[in-house]
Amino acid sequence: MVKGDNRYAIVTRSLELIKDEILSSIGNKKVLIKPNIVLADCAACITHVDAMRAVLDFISPHVKSQILIAESSVQNTMEGFRYNNYMRLEKEYNTRIMDLNTDAFQYRYVLGLDNKPSRIRIINTLLDPDLYVISVARMKTHNYVFVTLSIKNVIMASPLNDYKVNDKGLMHQASPARHDLLHYNMFHMGQEVFPDLAVIDGFVGIEGNGPAWGSPIASHVALAGRDAVAVDVTATRVMGFDPKIVNYLNAMADAGMGQGDPAKIEVLGAPVEKCVTKYKPNERMAELYKLT
Numbered sequence: 001m002v003k004g005d006n007r008y009a010i011v012t013r014s015l016e017l018i019k020d021e022i023l024s025s026i027g028n029k030k031v032l033i034k035p036n037i038v039l040a041d042c043a044a045c046i047t048h049v050d051a052m053r054a055v056l057d058f059i060s061p062h063v064k065s066q067i068l069i070a071e072s073s074v075q076n077t078m079e080g081f082r083y084n085n086y087m088r089l090e091k092e093y094n095t096r097i098m099d100l101n102t103d104a105f106q107y108r109y110v111l112g113l114d115n116k117p118s119r120i121r122i123i124n125t126l127l128d129p130d131l132y133v134i135s136v137a138r139m140k141t142h143n144y145v146f147v148t149l150s151i152k153n154v155i156m157a158s159p160l161n162d163y164k165v166n167d168k169g170l171m172h173q174a175s176p177a178r179h180d181l182l183h184y185n186m187f188h189m190g191q192e193v194f195p196d197l198a199v200i201d202g203f204v205g206i207e208g209n210g211p212a213w214g215s216p217i218a219s220h221v222a223l224a225g226r227d228a229v230a231v232d233v234t235a236t237r238v239m240g241f242d243p244k245i246v247n248y249l250n251a252m253a254d255a256g257m258g259q260g261d262p263a264k265i266e267v268l269g270a271p272v273e274k275c276v277t278k279y280k281p282n283e284r285m286a287e288l289y290k291l292t
Contacts, residue, residue, distance in 0.1 A: 056089065122158050219238065
């Protein structure tokens with residue numbers, strides 16, 4: 001974790017602190033970098049292109065094959081890439097930009113209303129076990145699961161939105177609740193779709209009614225780690241929240257998918273207590289968790 005006054009610099013430094021661990025984990029796998037592009041015209045809630053450049057500058061010299069930059073947005077994905085200056089990355093690096101919503105899919109099942117199974121289309125590319133997935137997420141609050149960070153960025157890209165029917169809604173079919181179905185369905189889907197490297201750009205995050213309708217907040221921090229659960233738990237603490245209230249992170253930690261105990265998470269760089277910026281929760285979550 002690194003704190004500073006330049007987005008590109010702090011993302012780069014957060015990666016450099018664990019360089020050997022990252023490079024040894026990639027091996028000969030193809031690399032997919034997953035930004036977070038929620039709404040095409042909401043620049044404040046989208047992974048900044050400078051954070052992507054920091055990751056590409058770090059990774060590119062060590063990867064021989066073409067790097068895939070891919071997203072599955074709720075709106076027109078390619079419009080989001082163009083609107084936020086991503087297309088130039090194809091000229092600057094050996095990369096290909098892809099709309100995952102145009103990919104083939106496989107069927108899986110998630111829990112729906114009354115705990116009945118719902119068939120859901122999951123994008124093929126994200127089910128590839130030979131793909132090294134880097135999640136480059138923005139630090140944001142959320143209206144169903146409290147926070148959206150590196151893990152949710154990848155898992156919620158996996159349901160197909162063919163621009164006629166959006167299967168992402170099948171992950172959470174009821175009104176927000178403390179034990180919302182989305183927590184369980186992300187835990188369930190995380191058995192197959194999960195980031196290999198978590199990068200969080202908290203230089204300017206979103207507080208309040210995130211993930212797309214909140215307010216920008218400057219926290220000037222970046223995090224990176226191979227254990228996405230540990231990274232997201234630490235980011236939740238940096239936002240001023242108790243990670244114990246984030247059910248999907250607790251479930252993943254309990255299942256051995258990552259370290260969820262802050263006392264057992266080794267943080268290199270800046271200490272957590274010097275990086276905390278108290279975010280306002282989404283108003284729905286504030287009411288449910290009695291934080292008002």
